[in-house]
Amino acid sequence: MSTAEPASLLTLPSELRNAIYLLVFDELTSSIPDAPAPANALSSALKFDNRSTYIEAHYHNSHSSRKLAVLGTCRQIHTEAHLLALSLTPFHISGDCSYPDLFDLQSRPLSPAKIGAIRHLTLTARISHLRALNEAWAGQPFGHPSLNLETLKIVPRRPDCSMSAYAEVADLSQSHNLAYILAETLKGLRNVKIVEVRNQGCFNDIVWRILYRSLVYRMWRWGGERCGVRFESSGDGAEDERDAWFRVHFQQLGQEPTGAGELGGGSEVGAEVMRLAGGEMPDPNTAGVGP
Template identity: 65%
Template sequence: MADTTQPACLLTLPTELRNAIYLYLFDFPPTSPLPSFPPQPDALALALRFDTTTPYLHTNTNTPSTLPLRLLQTCRQIHAEAHLLALSLTTFHLPTSTSHPETFRLRSQPLSAAKLGAIKRLTLTARISHLRALNESWAGLPFGHAGLDLESLTIIPRRPDCSTTAYAEVADLSQSHTLAYIFAETFKGLRKIRTVEVRNKGCFNDVVWRILYRGLVFRLWKWGGEECGVRFECSGDGEDERDAWFRVYLGDGEDRVGRGNEVGVEVRRLAGGEMPEPGTTAAGFGP
Protein backbone atom coordinates (compact mmCIF):
# COMPACT_ATOMS: atom_id res chain seq x y z
CA MET A 1 0.00 0.00 0.00
CA ALA A 2 1.34 3.39 -0.96
CA ASP A 3 2.20 5.78 1.83
CA THR A 4 -0.32 8.64 1.59
CA THR A 5 1.00 10.51 4.63
CA GLN A 6 1.34 14.21 3.85
CA PRO A 7 4.35 16.14 5.16
CA ALA A 8 3.49 18.33 8.12
CA CYS A 9 3.26 22.09 7.66
CA LEU A 10 2.20 24.95 9.89
CA LEU A 11 -1.46 24.86 8.91
CA THR A 12 -1.76 21.09 9.44
CA LEU A 13 -0.51 21.28 13.03
CA PRO A 14 -3.03 21.23 15.88
CA THR A 15 -4.33 24.66 16.88
CA GLU A 16 -2.59 24.64 20.26
CA LEU A 17 0.78 24.00 18.58
CA ARG A 18 0.22 26.79 16.07
CA ASN A 19 -0.66 29.14 18.92
CA ALA A 20 2.54 28.16 20.74
CA ILE A 21 4.54 28.93 17.57
CA TYR A 22 2.79 32.29 17.14
CA LEU A 23 3.53 33.18 20.76
CA TYR A 24 7.20 32.26 20.38
CA LEU A 25 7.51 34.26 17.15
CA PHE A 26 5.71 37.45 18.14
CA ASP A 27 7.06 37.77 21.67
CA PHE A 28 10.13 39.46 20.19
CA PRO A 29 12.61 41.10 22.64
CA PRO A 30 13.06 44.81 21.72
CA THR A 31 16.84 44.85 22.20
CA SER A 32 18.01 46.35 18.88
CA PRO A 33 18.71 50.06 18.32
CA LEU A 34 15.76 52.20 17.37
CA PRO A 35 15.44 52.88 13.64
CA SER A 36 14.78 56.11 11.78
CA PHE A 37 11.21 56.84 10.79
CA PRO A 38 10.16 57.83 7.25
CA PRO A 39 6.96 59.90 7.23
CA GLN A 40 5.23 57.27 5.04
CA PRO A 41 4.45 54.39 4.95
CA ASP A 42 3.43 54.04 8.56
CA ALA A 43 4.06 50.75 10.39
CA LEU A 44 1.17 51.31 12.75
CA ALA A 45 -1.36 51.65 9.93
CA LEU A 46 0.16 49.74 7.01
CA ALA A 47 1.74 46.67 8.57
CA LEU A 48 -1.25 45.61 10.61
CA ARG A 49 -3.83 45.08 7.90
CA PHE A 50 -4.11 42.15 5.51
CA ASP A 51 -3.88 43.63 2.03
CA THR A 52 -2.26 41.52 -0.69
CA THR A 53 -2.00 44.55 -2.97
CA THR A 54 0.21 46.37 -0.46
CA PRO A 55 2.60 43.74 0.88
CA TYR A 56 4.34 44.58 4.12
CA LEU A 57 7.58 43.28 2.61
CA HIS A 58 7.68 46.27 0.27
CA THR A 59 7.50 48.95 2.98
CA ASN A 60 10.37 50.73 4.68
CA THR A 61 9.21 49.74 8.17
CA ASN A 62 11.53 46.76 8.71
CA THR A 63 12.11 47.56 12.38
CA PRO A 64 13.33 44.68 14.56
CA SER A 65 10.11 44.53 16.57
CA THR A 66 7.79 44.51 13.54
CA LEU A 67 9.65 42.03 11.31
CA PRO A 68 7.66 39.02 12.66
CA LEU A 69 4.48 40.70 11.38
CA ARG A 70 5.50 39.57 7.90
CA LEU A 71 3.99 36.20 8.76
CA LEU A 72 0.54 37.83 8.75
CA GLN A 73 0.94 38.54 5.04
CA THR A 74 1.44 34.91 4.03
CA CYS A 75 -2.21 33.83 3.97
CA ARG A 76 -5.63 34.83 5.22
CA GLN A 77 -5.94 31.91 7.65
CA ILE A 78 -2.75 32.82 9.51
CA HIS A 79 -3.79 36.47 9.54
CA ALA A 80 -7.20 35.59 10.98
CA GLU A 81 -5.71 33.30 13.62
CA ALA A 82 -2.74 35.36 14.74
CA HIS A 83 -3.17 39.08 14.05
CA LEU A 84 -4.62 40.08 17.43
CA LEU A 85 -1.99 38.08 19.32
CA ALA A 86 0.72 39.62 17.11
CA LEU A 87 -0.50 43.14 17.84
CA SER A 88 -0.59 42.52 21.58
CA LEU A 89 3.04 41.30 21.64
CA THR A 90 4.63 43.70 19.14
CA THR A 91 6.29 46.95 20.23
CA PHE A 92 5.58 49.72 17.73
CA HIS A 93 8.06 52.60 17.56
CA LEU A 94 6.41 55.96 16.92
CA PRO A 95 8.00 59.27 15.88
CA THR A 96 7.56 62.74 17.36
CA SER A 97 4.52 63.75 15.31
CA THR A 98 2.34 60.96 16.72
CA SER A 99 2.50 62.44 20.22
CA HIS A 100 -0.28 64.78 19.09
CA PRO A 101 -3.73 63.16 19.32
CA GLU A 102 -4.93 64.38 15.92
CA THR A 103 -1.86 62.97 14.14
CA PHE A 104 -2.16 59.66 15.97
CA ARG A 105 -5.86 59.46 15.10
CA LEU A 106 -5.21 60.10 11.40
CA ARG A 107 -2.34 57.61 11.14
CA SER A 108 -4.21 54.87 12.99
CA GLN A 109 -7.49 55.46 11.16
CA PRO A 110 -7.11 52.43 8.83
CA LEU A 111 -7.14 50.13 11.87
CA SER A 112 -10.33 48.60 13.15
CA ALA A 113 -11.32 49.15 16.77
CA ALA A 114 -10.39 45.53 17.55
CA LYS A 115 -6.90 45.90 16.09
CA LEU A 116 -6.25 49.21 17.81
CA GLY A 117 -7.46 47.82 21.11
CA ALA A 118 -5.16 44.81 20.76
CA ILE A 119 -2.03 46.99 20.67
CA LYS A 120 -0.36 46.88 24.09
CA ARG A 121 3.21 48.16 23.64
CA LEU A 122 4.22 51.50 22.15
CA THR A 123 7.52 53.38 22.15
CA LEU A 124 7.48 57.13 21.47
CA THR A 125 10.68 58.95 20.52
CA ALA A 126 10.03 62.69 20.60
CA ARG A 127 11.56 66.11 21.10
CA ILE A 128 10.86 67.50 24.54
CA SER A 129 8.86 70.38 23.09
CA HIS A 130 6.48 67.88 21.45
CA LEU A 131 6.03 65.97 24.68
CA ARG A 132 4.01 68.91 26.01
CA ALA A 133 1.07 67.19 24.31
CA LEU A 134 1.14 64.56 27.05
CA ASN A 135 -0.45 66.81 29.64
CA GLU A 136 -1.92 69.52 27.41
CA SER A 137 -3.98 67.47 24.96
CA TRP A 138 -4.01 63.79 25.95
CA ALA A 139 -6.76 64.52 28.49
CA GLY A 140 -5.89 61.48 30.60
CA LEU A 141 -5.79 58.98 27.70
CA PRO A 142 -2.64 57.67 25.94
CA PHE A 143 -2.29 59.67 22.72
CA GLY A 144 -5.73 61.09 23.49
CA HIS A 145 -7.31 57.98 22.00
CA ALA A 146 -10.08 56.13 23.85
CA GLY A 147 -9.46 52.97 21.80
CA LEU A 148 -6.01 52.32 23.27
CA ASP A 149 -5.57 50.19 26.38
CA LEU A 150 -1.79 49.85 26.83
CA GLU A 151 0.29 47.62 29.03
CA SER A 152 3.40 49.74 28.51
CA LEU A 153 4.46 53.02 26.93
CA THR A 154 8.16 53.76 26.58
CA ILE A 155 9.13 57.42 26.10
CA ILE A 156 12.55 58.39 24.75
CA PRO A 157 13.03 62.18 24.98
CA ARG A 158 15.23 64.05 22.54
CA ARG A 159 17.04 67.30 23.30
CA PRO A 160 16.51 70.53 21.33
CA ASP A 161 19.16 71.84 18.96
CA CYS A 162 20.33 74.43 21.50
CA SER A 163 21.72 71.59 23.62
CA THR A 164 24.73 71.48 21.29
CA THR A 165 25.64 75.14 21.89
CA ALA A 166 27.66 76.86 24.60
CA TYR A 167 24.45 77.08 26.63
CA ALA A 168 23.93 73.33 26.59
CA GLU A 169 24.16 72.89 30.37
CA VAL A 170 21.63 75.63 31.08
CA ALA A 171 19.33 74.29 28.35
CA ASP A 172 19.53 70.75 29.72
CA LEU A 173 18.66 71.88 33.23
CA SER A 174 15.71 73.86 31.90
CA GLN A 175 14.52 70.91 29.82
CA SER A 176 14.80 68.52 32.77
CA HIS A 177 12.52 70.73 34.86
CA THR A 178 10.11 71.01 31.93
CA LEU A 179 9.98 67.23 31.56
CA ALA A 180 9.48 66.69 35.29
CA TYR A 181 6.51 69.07 35.20
CA ILE A 182 5.04 67.48 32.03
CA PHE A 183 5.34 63.93 33.39
CA ALA A 184 3.98 64.84 36.82
CA GLU A 185 0.92 66.58 35.38
CA THR A 186 0.34 63.72 32.94
CA PHE A 187 0.61 60.89 35.47
CA LYS A 188 -1.89 62.52 37.82
CA GLY A 189 -4.82 61.50 35.64
CA LEU A 190 -3.48 59.08 33.02
CA ARG A 191 -5.77 56.08 32.50
CA LYS A 192 -5.86 52.92 30.35
CA ILE A 193 -2.15 52.31 30.71
CA ARG A 194 -0.24 50.14 33.20
CA THR A 195 3.38 51.23 32.97
CA VAL A 196 5.25 54.23 31.60
CA GLU A 197 9.00 53.82 31.14
CA VAL A 198 11.24 56.79 30.34
CA ARG A 199 14.66 56.00 28.86
CA ASN A 200 17.58 58.41 28.70
CA LYS A 201 19.31 57.02 25.58
CA GLY A 202 22.01 59.71 25.84
CA CYS A 203 19.61 62.64 26.13
CA PHE A 204 21.03 63.98 29.42
CA ASN A 205 24.15 63.46 31.47
CA ASP A 206 23.92 61.57 34.76
CA VAL A 207 23.45 64.66 36.95
CA VAL A 208 20.65 66.15 34.88
CA TRP A 209 18.94 62.76 34.58
CA ARG A 210 18.87 62.43 38.37
CA ILE A 211 17.45 65.94 38.65
CA LEU A 212 14.68 65.01 36.22
CA TYR A 213 13.75 61.86 38.15
CA ARG A 214 13.93 63.53 41.56
CA GLY A 215 11.85 66.43 40.31
CA LEU A 216 9.14 64.08 39.04
CA VAL A 217 8.98 62.07 42.28
CA PHE A 218 8.98 65.19 44.42
CA ARG A 219 6.19 66.86 42.43
CA LEU A 220 3.94 63.81 42.72
CA TRP A 221 4.68 63.52 46.44
CA LYS A 222 3.77 67.18 46.95
CA TRP A 223 0.56 66.62 45.00
CA GLY A 224 -0.65 63.31 46.44
CA GLY A 225 1.13 62.75 49.73
CA GLU A 226 2.59 59.43 50.87
CA GLU A 227 0.55 57.41 48.36
CA CYS A 228 -0.54 59.17 45.17
CA GLY A 229 -1.65 56.13 43.16
CA VAL A 230 1.63 55.49 41.32
CA ARG A 231 4.80 53.56 42.15
CA PHE A 232 8.37 54.21 41.07
CA GLU A 233 11.38 52.18 39.97
CA CYS A 234 14.66 53.38 38.45
CA SER A 235 17.97 52.05 37.17
CA GLY A 236 20.95 51.84 39.54
CA ASP A 237 23.31 54.75 40.06
CA GLY A 238 26.23 52.74 38.76
CA GLU A 239 24.71 52.11 35.33
CA ASP A 240 25.78 53.96 32.20
CA GLU A 241 23.87 57.25 31.99
CA ARG A 242 23.03 56.55 28.35
CA ASP A 243 21.06 53.47 29.41
CA ALA A 244 19.43 55.02 32.50
CA TRP A 245 15.68 54.61 32.90
CA PHE A 246 12.82 54.93 35.32
CA ARG A 247 9.36 53.35 35.39
CA VAL A 248 6.09 54.64 36.75
CA TYR A 249 3.47 51.99 37.51
CA LEU A 250 -0.03 53.36 37.05
CA GLY A 251 -2.10 50.16 37.19
CA ASP A 252 -4.58 49.44 39.95
CA GLY A 253 -4.62 46.56 42.42
CA GLU A 254 -2.59 43.52 41.43
CA ASP A 255 -0.96 45.37 38.51
CA ARG A 256 1.24 47.21 41.03
CA VAL A 257 1.88 44.49 43.60
CA GLY A 258 5.62 44.08 44.18
CA ARG A 259 6.50 46.73 41.61
CA GLY A 260 8.54 49.74 42.60
CA ASN A 261 8.10 52.01 45.63
CA GLU A 262 5.20 54.12 46.76
CA VAL A 263 5.99 57.79 46.30
CA GLY A 264 6.57 58.40 50.03
CA VAL A 265 9.05 55.51 50.21
CA GLU A 266 10.84 56.72 47.08
CA VAL A 267 11.13 60.28 48.39
CA ARG A 268 12.74 58.99 51.59
CA ARG A 269 15.14 56.82 49.58
CA LEU A 270 16.19 59.69 47.36
CA ALA A 271 16.58 61.99 50.35
CA GLY A 272 18.82 59.52 52.18
CA GLY A 273 16.16 58.18 54.53
CA GLU A 274 14.75 61.50 55.76
CA MET A 275 11.46 63.02 54.64
CA PRO A 276 12.16 66.45 53.08
CA GLU A 277 11.04 69.48 55.03
CA PRO A 278 8.40 71.82 53.60
CA GLY A 279 9.92 74.36 51.24
CA THR A 280 12.70 72.14 49.96
CA THR A 281 13.50 72.06 46.26
CA ALA A 282 12.54 69.28 43.90
CA ALA A 283 15.99 68.61 42.42
CA GLY A 284 18.00 68.01 45.54
CA PHE A 285 15.43 67.76 48.33
CA GLY A 286 17.40 70.41 50.15
CA PRO A 287 17.40 74.17 50.68
Protein backbone atom coordinates (compact mmCIF):
# COMPACT_ATOMS: atom_id res chain seq x y z
CA MET A 1 0.00 0.00 0.00
CA SER A 2 1.56 3.27 -1.13
CA THR A 3 2.01 6.08 1.33
CA ALA A 4 0.65 9.46 0.24
CA GLU A 5 3.19 12.26 0.04
CA PRO A 6 2.78 14.70 2.96
CA ALA A 7 1.00 17.85 1.88
CA SER A 8 3.09 21.03 1.72
CA LEU A 9 3.13 24.33 -0.09
CA LEU A 10 5.28 22.94 -2.88
CA THR A 11 2.91 20.00 -3.49
CA LEU A 12 -0.06 22.30 -4.12
CA PRO A 13 -1.09 23.08 -7.70
CA SER A 14 0.76 26.08 -9.11
CA GLU A 15 -2.48 28.11 -9.30
CA LEU A 16 -2.96 27.75 -5.54
CA ARG A 17 0.66 28.58 -4.82
CA ASN A 18 0.33 31.74 -6.90
CA ALA A 19 -2.81 32.71 -4.98
CA ILE A 20 -0.92 32.25 -1.70
CA TYR A 21 2.02 34.31 -2.95
CA LEU A 22 -0.40 37.06 -3.91
CA LEU A 23 -1.88 37.09 -0.40
CA VAL A 24 1.61 37.27 1.13
CA PHE A 25 2.90 40.14 -0.97
CA ASP A 26 -0.18 42.16 -1.91
CA GLU A 27 -0.12 45.46 0.00
CA LEU A 28 -3.92 45.63 0.01
CA THR A 29 -4.18 42.42 2.05
CA SER A 30 -1.12 42.92 4.21
CA SER A 31 -1.74 43.26 7.94
CA ILE A 32 1.41 45.31 8.36
CA PRO A 33 0.73 49.08 8.25
CA ASP A 34 2.53 51.28 5.73
CA ALA A 35 4.44 53.23 8.35
CA PRO A 36 7.67 55.18 7.88
CA ALA A 37 10.65 52.83 8.05
CA PRO A 38 14.41 53.09 7.72
CA ALA A 39 15.49 53.05 4.11
CA ASN A 40 17.26 49.93 2.93
CA ALA A 41 19.58 49.11 0.07
CA LEU A 42 17.74 47.53 -2.83
CA SER A 43 20.15 44.66 -3.09
CA SER A 44 19.83 43.58 0.55
CA ALA A 45 16.51 41.83 0.08
CA LEU A 46 16.61 40.77 -3.56
CA LYS A 47 19.73 38.64 -3.92
CA PHE A 48 19.48 34.91 -3.37
CA ASP A 49 23.03 34.38 -2.17
CA ASN A 50 22.21 32.74 1.13
CA ARG A 51 19.52 32.71 3.77
CA SER A 52 21.39 35.10 6.06
CA THR A 53 20.62 37.94 3.65
CA TYR A 54 16.92 37.49 4.34
CA ILE A 55 17.37 36.97 8.07
CA GLU A 56 19.28 40.25 8.32
CA ALA A 57 16.62 42.04 6.26
CA HIS A 58 13.90 40.50 8.42
CA TYR A 59 15.26 41.91 11.65
CA HIS A 60 16.80 45.21 10.62
CA ASN A 61 15.01 46.67 7.62
CA SER A 62 11.55 47.87 6.69
CA HIS A 63 8.41 45.77 6.62
CA SER A 64 8.84 45.47 2.85
CA SER A 65 12.08 43.58 3.35
CA ARG A 66 10.56 41.46 6.09
CA LYS A 67 7.87 40.29 3.71
CA LEU A 68 10.53 39.41 1.15
CA ALA A 69 12.15 37.09 3.69
CA VAL A 70 9.84 34.31 2.51
CA LEU A 71 11.82 34.24 -0.73
CA GLY A 72 14.75 32.87 1.24
CA THR A 73 12.85 29.75 2.26
CA CYS A 74 14.04 27.72 -0.71
CA ARG A 75 15.22 28.22 -4.26
CA GLN A 76 11.96 27.01 -5.83
CA ILE A 77 9.87 29.57 -3.96
CA HIS A 78 12.36 32.27 -4.90
CA THR A 79 12.19 31.27 -8.57
CA GLU A 80 8.40 31.12 -8.63
CA ALA A 81 7.59 34.21 -6.58
CA HIS A 82 10.38 36.79 -6.75
CA LEU A 83 9.07 38.78 -9.73
CA LEU A 84 5.57 38.91 -8.25
CA ALA A 85 7.03 39.94 -4.91
CA LEU A 86 9.05 42.72 -6.49
CA SER A 87 6.02 44.06 -8.35
CA LEU A 88 3.91 44.30 -5.18
CA THR A 89 6.49 45.34 -2.60
CA PRO A 90 7.20 49.04 -1.98
CA PHE A 91 10.93 49.65 -1.60
CA HIS A 92 12.22 52.53 0.49
CA ILE A 93 15.48 54.21 -0.42
CA SER A 94 17.02 57.44 0.73
CA GLY A 95 19.23 60.41 0.13
CA ASP A 96 22.08 59.85 -2.26
CA CYS A 97 20.16 57.18 -4.19
CA SER A 98 18.28 60.01 -5.88
CA TYR A 99 21.37 60.40 -8.07
CA PRO A 100 21.39 58.00 -11.04
CA ASP A 101 25.00 56.88 -10.59
CA LEU A 102 24.47 55.92 -6.95
CA PHE A 103 21.11 54.27 -7.65
CA ASP A 104 22.82 52.25 -10.36
CA LEU A 105 25.58 51.28 -7.93
CA GLN A 106 23.05 50.11 -5.31
CA SER A 107 20.99 48.15 -7.83
CA ARG A 108 23.89 46.71 -9.84
CA PRO A 109 23.67 43.25 -8.20
CA LEU A 110 20.14 42.92 -9.59
CA SER A 111 19.33 41.61 -13.05
CA PRO A 112 17.46 43.90 -15.48
CA ALA A 113 14.43 41.60 -15.09
CA LYS A 114 14.39 42.18 -11.31
CA ILE A 115 14.75 45.93 -11.64
CA GLY A 116 12.07 45.97 -14.32
CA ALA A 117 9.68 44.12 -12.00
CA ILE A 118 9.81 46.84 -9.32
CA ARG A 119 6.63 48.93 -9.36
CA HIS A 120 6.66 50.92 -6.09
CA LEU A 121 9.50 53.07 -4.75
CA THR A 122 9.61 55.55 -1.89
CA LEU A 123 12.41 58.12 -1.83
CA THR A 124 13.18 60.06 1.35
CA ALA A 125 15.75 62.77 0.73
CA ARG A 126 16.84 66.29 1.55
CA ILE A 127 15.40 68.84 -0.85
CA SER A 128 18.94 69.59 -2.02
CA HIS A 129 19.30 65.93 -3.06
CA LEU A 130 15.97 66.05 -4.87
CA ARG A 131 17.53 68.45 -7.36
CA ALA A 132 18.75 65.31 -9.13
CA LEU A 133 15.16 64.64 -10.23
CA ASN A 134 15.16 67.45 -12.76
CA GLU A 135 18.90 67.86 -13.23
CA ALA A 136 20.04 64.25 -13.76
CA TRP A 137 17.10 61.90 -14.29
CA ALA A 138 16.59 62.91 -17.96
CA GLY A 139 12.90 62.02 -17.74
CA GLN A 140 13.39 58.49 -16.38
CA PRO A 141 12.90 57.54 -12.71
CA PHE A 142 16.34 57.55 -11.10
CA GLY A 143 17.73 57.79 -14.62
CA HIS A 144 17.34 54.02 -14.96
CA PRO A 145 15.98 52.70 -18.28
CA SER A 146 14.62 49.47 -16.76
CA LEU A 147 12.35 51.10 -14.17
CA ASN A 148 8.65 51.37 -14.99
CA LEU A 149 6.86 52.42 -11.81
CA GLU A 150 3.25 52.36 -10.76
CA THR A 151 3.94 54.72 -7.84
CA LEU A 152 6.84 56.91 -6.83
CA LYS A 153 6.47 58.36 -3.32
CA ILE A 154 8.67 61.30 -2.41
CA VAL A 155 9.18 62.31 1.23
CA PRO A 156 11.12 65.61 1.28
CA ARG A 157 13.35 66.63 4.15
CA ARG A 158 14.54 70.18 4.75
CA PRO A 159 17.53 71.39 6.80
CA ASP A 160 16.64 71.75 10.47
CA CYS A 161 16.30 75.48 11.05
CA SER A 162 13.49 75.44 13.60
CA MET A 163 15.60 77.31 16.15
CA SER A 164 16.68 80.01 13.73
CA ALA A 165 15.16 83.48 13.76
CA TYR A 166 14.80 83.09 9.99
CA ALA A 167 13.15 79.64 10.12
CA GLU A 168 9.91 80.81 8.48
CA VAL A 169 11.74 82.54 5.64
CA ALA A 170 13.96 79.49 5.17
CA ASP A 171 10.94 77.17 5.03
CA LEU A 172 9.28 79.36 2.38
CA SER A 173 12.48 79.34 0.34
CA GLN A 174 12.74 75.55 0.64
CA SER A 175 9.10 75.12 -0.41
CA HIS A 176 9.61 77.24 -3.53
CA ASN A 177 12.75 75.27 -4.38
CA LEU A 178 10.83 72.02 -4.03
CA ALA A 179 7.92 73.30 -6.12
CA TYR A 180 10.36 74.26 -8.88
CA ILE A 181 12.13 70.87 -8.73
CA LEU A 182 8.87 68.95 -8.89
CA ALA A 183 7.40 71.06 -11.68
CA GLU A 184 10.50 70.74 -13.86
CA THR A 185 10.58 66.99 -13.19
CA LEU A 186 6.90 66.39 -13.94
CA LYS A 187 7.12 68.18 -17.29
CA GLY A 188 9.17 65.38 -18.82
CA LEU A 189 8.88 62.41 -16.48
CA ARG A 190 8.10 59.06 -18.14
CA ASN A 191 7.59 55.48 -16.96
CA VAL A 192 5.74 56.54 -13.79
CA LYS A 193 1.96 56.43 -13.34
CA ILE A 194 1.59 58.27 -10.03
CA VAL A 195 3.94 60.56 -8.12
CA GLU A 196 2.90 61.04 -4.51
CA VAL A 197 4.54 63.65 -2.28
CA ARG A 198 4.07 63.21 1.48
CA ASN A 199 4.75 65.93 4.02
CA GLN A 200 5.44 63.81 7.13
CA GLY A 201 6.28 66.86 9.20
CA CYS A 202 8.58 68.57 6.71
CA PHE A 203 6.54 71.81 6.59
CA ASN A 204 3.73 73.36 8.62
CA ASP A 205 0.28 73.43 7.05
CA ILE A 206 0.60 76.97 5.68
CA VAL A 207 3.89 76.34 3.90
CA TRP A 208 2.62 72.97 2.65
CA ARG A 209 -0.37 74.66 1.01
CA ILE A 210 1.94 77.24 -0.56
CA LEU A 211 4.08 74.41 -1.95
CA TYR A 212 1.07 72.64 -3.47
CA ARG A 213 -0.42 75.81 -4.95
CA SER A 214 2.91 76.82 -6.42
CA LEU A 215 3.33 73.43 -8.08
CA VAL A 216 -0.17 73.42 -9.56
CA TYR A 217 0.18 76.98 -10.88
CA ARG A 218 3.58 76.21 -12.41
CA MET A 219 2.17 73.21 -14.28
CA TRP A 220 -0.85 75.23 -15.42
CA ARG A 221 1.27 78.10 -16.73
CA TRP A 222 3.47 75.57 -18.53
CA GLY A 223 0.85 73.33 -20.14
CA GLY A 224 -2.51 75.08 -19.88
CA GLU A 225 -5.72 73.59 -18.52
CA ARG A 226 -4.83 70.09 -19.79
CA CYS A 227 -1.17 69.18 -19.69
CA GLY A 228 -1.28 65.41 -19.28
CA VAL A 229 -1.38 65.27 -15.47
CA ARG A 230 -4.12 65.34 -12.86
CA PHE A 231 -3.87 66.48 -9.25
CA GLU A 232 -5.44 65.26 -6.04
CA SER A 233 -4.58 66.16 -2.47
CA SER A 234 -5.49 65.48 1.12
CA GLY A 235 -6.75 69.08 1.24
CA ASP A 236 -7.79 70.38 4.60
CA GLY A 237 -9.10 67.01 5.71
CA ALA A 238 -5.83 65.79 7.19
CA GLU A 239 -5.67 65.88 10.96
CA ASP A 240 -2.43 67.85 10.84
CA GLU A 241 0.21 68.82 8.33
CA ARG A 242 2.24 65.69 9.00
CA ASP A 243 -0.48 63.63 7.31
CA ALA A 244 -0.78 65.90 4.26
CA TRP A 245 -0.06 64.58 0.78
CA PHE A 246 -0.77 65.20 -2.87
CA ARG A 247 -0.65 62.97 -5.92
CA VAL A 248 0.07 63.64 -9.56
CA HIS A 249 -1.51 61.17 -12.01
CA PHE A 250 0.11 60.93 -15.43
CA GLN A 251 -1.73 60.49 -18.69
CA GLN A 252 -0.85 57.16 -20.24
CA LEU A 253 0.52 57.04 -23.77
CA GLY A 254 -2.27 57.02 -26.36
CA GLN A 255 -4.97 58.24 -23.99
CA GLU A 256 -6.89 61.46 -24.35
CA PRO A 257 -7.31 63.25 -20.99
CA THR A 258 -11.10 63.52 -21.17
CA GLY A 259 -12.16 61.85 -17.91
CA ALA A 260 -10.93 61.18 -14.42
CA GLY A 261 -10.94 57.43 -14.88
CA GLU A 262 -8.44 57.57 -17.71
CA LEU A 263 -5.74 58.99 -15.52
CA GLY A 264 -6.64 57.06 -12.40
CA GLY A 265 -8.24 59.92 -10.45
CA GLY A 266 -7.67 63.53 -9.55
CA SER A 267 -8.62 66.78 -11.25
CA GLU A 268 -7.32 68.30 -14.46
CA VAL A 269 -4.84 71.10 -13.86
CA GLY A 270 -7.31 73.76 -15.00
CA ALA A 271 -10.03 72.49 -12.67
CA GLU A 272 -7.60 72.33 -9.76
CA VAL A 273 -6.41 75.90 -10.41
CA MET A 274 -10.02 77.08 -10.34
CA ARG A 275 -10.63 75.25 -7.08
CA LEU A 276 -7.54 76.77 -5.49
CA ALA A 277 -8.45 80.23 -6.81
CA GLY A 278 -11.96 80.05 -5.39
CA GLY A 279 -13.83 79.15 -8.56
CA GLU A 280 -12.43 81.74 -10.97
CA MET A 281 -9.69 81.16 -13.51
CA PRO A 282 -6.80 83.53 -12.71
CA ASP A 283 -4.91 85.48 -15.34
CA PRO A 284 -1.80 83.43 -16.27
CA ASN A 285 0.13 86.66 -16.78
CA THR A 286 -0.48 87.80 -13.21
CA ALA A 287 -0.78 84.56 -11.23
CA GLY A 288 2.31 84.42 -9.06
CA VAL A 289 4.09 81.20 -8.22
CA GLY A 290 6.92 82.57 -6.16
CA PRO A 291 10.58 82.87 -7.11
